[in-house]
Amino acid sequence: MKVMRLCILLMAMSMLPSMIAKKHWAYDAHATFYGDMSGAETMKGACGYGDLFKDGYGLRTAALSTALFEDGAACGACYEIECVNSPKWCAPRRRISITATNFCPPNPALPNDAGGWCNPPRKHFDLSMPMFVEITKDYHAGIVPVRYRRVPCFKRGGVRFELKGNPHFLLVLVYNVAGAGDVRAVRVKGERTEWMWMQRNWGQNWHLHGQPQLVGQALSFRVTVSKHRSVSSDNVAPAHWQFGQTVEGKQF
Template identity: 85%
Template sequence: MMVGAQSQWAYDAHATFYGDMSGGETMKGACGYGDLNQQGYGLKTAALSTALFSDGAACGACYEIECVDSPKWCAPGRRVSITATNFCPPNPALPNDNGGWCNPPRKHFDLSMPMFVEITKDYHAGIVPVRYRRVPCFKIGGIRFELGGNPNFLMVLVFNVGGAGDVSSLEVKGSRTGWMGMVRNWGQKWDLPGQPQLVGQALSFRVTLSDRRSVVSDDVAPAQWQFGQTVEGKQF
């Protein structure tokens, strides 16, 4: 999806909130992110329903959201921009009109409470209709790569991604190898099993987003990189 400029508004969604004004829950989970404050996302986040989450492909995408069609609860003219950082799971035991707001085929955003209050008159609204659209992500600093796994299994978490935000493919290259495609393990965690030869090599990464833009970060991890280390590359 091209998000160099704002995309068209879609109206068929609703929003709820989690936690309290201090953030409450961290909302870590289905995208693989860690501490959202340390990673630069803060409270400007949301969990997406099945219809929007797309099996984790939407992780990192940014949306602008506005409450609509509810004069009692909507704060006119107020919008928030959030990053998709988690999954709002469906509850098959509940019909859509009795609390199953994240059930397919509904499009739903579970916002942090501060984001929900920003677009409504009062958190007692509970759930409100919203319109939404994809917007570019603006992040401070470069893309971050958290290097996980073990000598026989490389897993990389990609975060703080600007531009379209949602990574569609990740490739890695050692200083003594060619480019190798990684596989989405879950959310924005990508793995490369059976590649122990990358230990002891400087690592480069090529990140491609859903809008097909790519950026290459050469030798961002030094040859002496360690599992658990986070390195920073170029940005969109």
């Protein structure tokens, strides 16, 4: 019995390094920056979040290259990033956590080593300048090699739904999502309807076409993220909701 216990203990100890490595394992990529330290040129657009300060994302953001963006499915995902393998430029033991809020478009006219850093198949993060200088010694570094990994998102308040469109076309921006952060499916339900699947329109804007009966009904939303977790916010929009209104539901 003692021999068996010893064998089990030795097996567990031999597995420990690989378990630790798996927990801290990260992918390789590159990073650069846009704008200046003021954040005046904070990028917005491809995910639909609009005013990144008003919407709670601020400067802790990045635009992702094609290989990471997933046609908008990665919008809202959070990443931990550190500069590596460049002693001249990397600030040692410095990491940042950012939210994906935009797309860094490829430039087919340029090779990858001459400015085409967002070209497929490269994995690249275009950071706000304040985030870039947190992991580098100087912004003159320009482009640095990094390691990254997905991490949970931490947000204040609940998931937010911005109601847009018209009586025949409901468009909903889903943002401020904690946990996995990246929304992979959305369903909507009126007081007198069943659950209906919405389609990704662009970024994290989701639409439902040809459902005028939803106007005048309280709306419920069910959001699913990449970790296959779903949260339902029942009757989060009151029956008198208006286009242009933002409502707040439950959080992950």
